[in-house]
Amino acid sequence: MKDHKNIYLPIKAEVTEVIDESPTIKSFVLKPEHEFAFKTGQFIELTLDNIGEAPFTPSSSPLVTDEMQVTIMKTGYVTDRIHEFKGGEIVGIRGPYGRGYPLEDMFGKELLVLGGGCGFAPLRSLLYNLSAEQDKIEKLTFCYGSKTPGECIFKPYIDELRQVPKFEVLRSVDKVEEGEEWNEDVGVVTCLLDKIEVNVPNSVAVVCGPPIMMKFGTYKLLEMGFPEDKIYLSMEKNMSCGLGKCGHCMMGKYFVCKDGPVFTYEEIKDQPDIWK
Amino acid sequence: MSDFYRLTKTDWDSALRSFISHYTILAPVEEEGHIDYTPIDEEDVERITYNKPKPTTPLKTLLLPVKESLADPSSPENPWLIMGIPACDLHAKSLLDQFYLDPEYPDPFYKNRTENSIFIGTDCHGHQEHCHCTSYGFKPYPTANDDIHLVRHGTDVYVSPVTEKGEKFIEKLSGSTNLSKCDQSAIDWIESKRKETVEDLDEHNKNLPGYEKSGELINASDEEIWKEYGDDCVSCGACATICPTCTCFLLIDKPGLLKQRQVDACQYPAFEKVAAGEDPLDALHKRFSNRYMCKYVWRPERFEELACTGCGRCIEACIGGINKNELIKELANNA
Numbered sequence: 001m002k003d004h005k006n007i008y009l010p011i012k013a014e015v016t017e018v019i020d021e022s023p024t025i026k027s028f029v030l031k032p033e034h035e036f037a038f039k040t041g042q043f044i045e046l047t048l049d050n051i052g053e054a055p056f057t058p059s060s061s062p063l064v065t066d067e068m069q070v071t072i073m074k075t076g077y078v079t080d081r082i083h084e085f086k087g088g089e090i091v092g093i094r095g096p097y098g099r100g101y102p103l104e105d106m107f108g109k110e111l112l113v114l115g116g117g118c119g120f121a122p123l124r125s126l127l128y129n130l131s132a133e134q135d136k137i138e139k140l141t142f143c144y145g146s147k148t149p150g151e152c153i154f155k156p157y158i159d160e161l162r163q164v165p166k167f168e169v170l171r172s173v174d175k176v177e178e179g180e181e182w183n184e185d186v187g188v189v190t191c192l193l194d195k196i197e198v199n200v201p202n203s204v205a206v207v208c209g210p211p212i213m214m215k216f217g218t219y220k221l222l223e224m225g226f227p228e229d230k231i232y233l234s235m236e237k238n239m240s241c242g243l244g245k246c247g248h249c250m251m252g253k254y255f256v257c258k259d260g261p262v263f264t265y266e267e268i269k270d271q272p273d274i275w276k
Numbered sequence: 277m278s279d280f281y282r283l284t285k286t287d288w289d290s291a292l293r294s295f296i297s298h299y300t301i302l303a304p305v306e307e308e309g310h311i312d313y314t315p316i317d318e319e320d321v322e323r324i325t326y327n328k329p330k331p332t333t334p335l336k337t338l339l340l341p342v343k344e345s346l347a348d349p350s351s352p353e354n355p356w357l358i359m360g361i362p363a364c365d366l367h368a369k370s371l372l373d374q375f376y377l378d379p380e381y382p383d384p385f386y387k388n389r390t391e392n393s394i395f396i397g398t399d400c401h402g403h404q405e406h407c408h409c410t411s412y413g414f415k416p417y418p419t420a421n422d423d424i425h426l427v428r429h430g431t432d433v434y435v436s437p438v439t440e441k442g443e444k445f446i447e448k449l450s451g452s453t454n455l456s457k458c459d460q461s462a463i464d465w466i467e468s469k470r471k472e473t474v475e476d477l478d479e480h481n482k483n484l485p486g487y488e489k490s491g492e493l494i495n496a497s498d499e500e501i502w503k504e505y506g507d508d509c510v511s512c513g514a515c516a517t518i519c520p521t522c523t524c525f526l527l528i529d530k531p532g533l534l535k536q537r538q539v540d541a542c543q544y545p546a547f548e549k550v551a552a553g554e555d556p557l558d559a560l561h562k563r564f565s566n567r568y569m570c571k572y573v574w575r576p577e578r579f580e581e582l583a584c585t586g587c588g589r590c591i592e593a594c595i596g597g598i599n600k601n602e603l604i605k606e607l608a609n610n611a
Contacts, residue, residue: 007381008346008527008535050531054551076551092533211554238550240527243381246540247524248548251556253574258380272569273556 007243010047010092011036016067018087021153025118026083027059027071032093035065040129041100041122041234041262045242046070047092052078055097055239057261059121059154061128071121071153097242098261101126101206101232103133109204111140112196112226114217116189116209120144120153122234123208127157131164139166141196145189145213147174149182170195189213190220200225208234215275218265228266235261235274278425280434280458280466281446287453288433289321294452295357299394302338304331304360313338313358324359326428327469329400329407329416330587334520335365336372339389342517346527346535349384356393357445359426362587364409366397366421368520370581373421375523385537394445397422401469403477406588408601410477412487414585417470427466434458434466484601485608487582491572493607499561501610505603506564508596513541515590515598516567521575521583542566568600 013036017029038044043057054076060069074083082091111130115123123142130140142161146152152171161169170192172185185192189209205226207217214233221231237249237256244258252271254260268274283291292301301316303324311325312332338358369390376386397418400407409416418425423442427434435455437443449455458466485493516522517539524547526540540547543563549555557563575583591599 006346006349006384008537010533012533047529047533049533050529052529053527053535073552079551210552236550236552236554238548241525243383244378245375245381245383245523245525246527247542248526248540250542250548250570250574252569253577276554276556 008094008241010045010094012090013093015085015087015089015091018085019069021071022151024075024151025071025073025153027069028082028085029067029069030091030093031067036068036093036096037065038062038068038096039100040103040125042096042098043122043239043242043257043261044068044070044093044095044097045239046078046082047094048078048081049090049092051081053092053240054078055242055257057122057125057234059124061132062125063129063132071118071124073118095242097239098257099259101129101262103129106130106204107133107136108138109202110138110199112198112203112205112221113140113142114189114193114205114207114209114221115142115144116213116217117146117151118153119209119213119234123206124154124157126206127161127167131161131167134164134166137166138199138202139168141168141170141198143170143172143189143192143196145172145174145192145209148177149173149180150177168196188216190216193220193224198224204230204232206232206234211236211275222265228269229264231265232262233265233268235263235268237261278436278438280425280427280436280463281455282432282434282458282462283449283453283455285428285431285433291449291452292316292321292324293318298354299357300352300354301357301359303358304328313360326360326426326433327399327401329402329404330362330364331360332589332592333518334587334589335361335369336520336522339369339372339386339393340376340523340525340537340539343536343538344385345530346385346537347530347532349388351388351392356389357396358393359396359398361395361397361418361422362400363397363414363416363418364407364585364587365520366395366418367414367581367585368587369395369421371521371575371579371583372523374579374581394424394441395422396424396426398425399427399466399470400473402473403480404588404592406591406599406601407477407586408481408484408588409586410474411481411484412582412584412586415470416473416477427469429462429465432462434462481601483605485604487572487576487584489608490604491576493604493611494565494568494572496611497565497607499565501603501607502561502565505598506561508598509543509560509564510596511543511545511560511563512595513543514593514595516541516543518589518593520585520587520589521571522567542570568603
């Protein structure tokens with residue numbers, strides 16, 4: 001009798017480095033037991049043995065297949081435990097799953113990328129990908145918002161991005177704590193959109209961040225004239241199996257894990273609870 | 277109608293006894309007023325019920341156990357012979373197949389079980405109080421997804437192979453029994469019983485809106501009705517567990533990077549909750565309406581098979597006494 005591939009079995013990966021990104025966010029460098037390719041915006045299921053599993057979109061370049069990074073905010077049962085890791089631990093990874101960012105729709109266009117908080121993680125993967133293919137895009141404006149300067153992640157990478165000729169980077173924080181240094185904008189991230197020049201008819205927007213930021217970011221982009229099918233959103237739902245079966249990530253008719261996690265606003269605007 | 281063959285019930289029972297060493301036989305047996313799929317030993321063969329609606333738990337429970345280890349997807353030792361499957365469960369299998377045999381990610385556990393099973397569908401003669409398959413366009417007799425149709429008529433059993441797997445089984449059966457093609461009177465009897473059951477069901481559910489209409493009513497409803505009916509819901513999830521088409525499950529992590537699968541339900545609190553705290557189904561009435569939206573609005577938008585086969589088990593199982601059909605009729609009356 002035939003036996004079939006077990007889709008529920010992860011492969012092993014070693015945590016080779018842990019990088020502090022902010023007081024609540026760390027990046028984990030993973031070395032999978034064999035090559036692991038993903039497309040930017042796709043996600044993996046990361047298993048902590050006998051503890052639990054959670055979905056993360058790699059924050060590293062999809063052009064690198066022998067290792068990857070996931071950037072994780074300490075926010076729940078699994079993430080609390082992984083934040084205790086020091087390096088050398090073995091985890092499981094399944095995937096990659098879902099539909100990522102459609103690079104082909106971005107080529108020849110101006111890109112407006114709007115990120116908030118830990119939402120920079122999936123976007124960094126996209127930015128790595130687009131900076132490697134910068135000759136195929138017109139320009140890219142990255143607007144990133146965070147609660148405080150201390151919560152801003154990927155600081156060395158921001159410096160790198162600012163060196164990329166076609167890239168412009170703007171950052172804002174909600175507030176500056178006493179004693180913190182900050183010489184960029186203060187205010188919610190959407191305030192940065194008032195400061196930039198965009199040729200909307202030839203542009204594509206990408207938004208990733210906390211639900212409230214995604215909501216108001218999307219509304220602002222619509223106000224600016226972005227068509228609904230040119231706003232790409234990375235949805236965060238309870239993606240448990242990653243296979244379009246377990247039902248936990250349902251958003252109306254969609255299984256976010258399989259049909260997404262990247263959707264255009266047009267695709268999901270009539271589905272329930274998209275901002276929740 | 278496909279070809280039916282006749283054999284005596286005595287011969288059929290003998291054949292089943294001889295098959296026990298080659299197959300795991302699962303068939304409906306009545307106990308304390310409830311019929312359910314039961315593993316059959318030699319002494320159980322005569323206890324198998326025929327043509328009687330319907331096993332308390334659906335076929336799904338055999339193909340997707342309530343809890344199972346996802347460590348080893350190897351095939352069962354003996355193939356399964358699943359008997360007495362009503363049409364509602366066979367239609368539900370279409371939807372299960374679309375989920376679990378999805379070409380991109382076929383589930384090896386479900387695939388092994390279905391590939392190594394012979395599905396014997398049966399005509400329902402009569403109906404239970406909450407059966408309403410015909411309201412949704414289904415027939416109370418097999419029209420798809422089984423390998424063999426089987427009907428008992430007094431001291432005779434009529435069998436009809438409908439797939440290659442079914443034909444092979446009938447061939448095997450013909451080696452040990454006296455099998456003859458059914459005459460016209462037997463076919464007429466099968467047809468008259470089918471017609472009678474359809475008419476009974478139609479009459480029994482004459483005020484119930486059809487599937488599409490139900491979807492429109494549910495989609496257009498406001499939250500008051502979900503709060504009203506949801507008041508009696510205790511989030512036990514019995515409706516989803518017993519539903520032949522509900523497919524949701526929970527993955528539980530076990531040592532060795534292994535997983536265990538357990539039936540889950542959108543009726544349970546925190547079903548959709550994410551780590552950051554957002555929970556679209558944070559109120560009971562939202563979870564309650566979610567299941568109806570899923571069945572009647574969202575599933576039909578992406579799957580060809582209907583997500584409610586009218587088996588009525590969710591009504592039977594509800595400990596809050598919630599009657600789905602009464603809710604839909606109330607929506608229709610208020611529309």
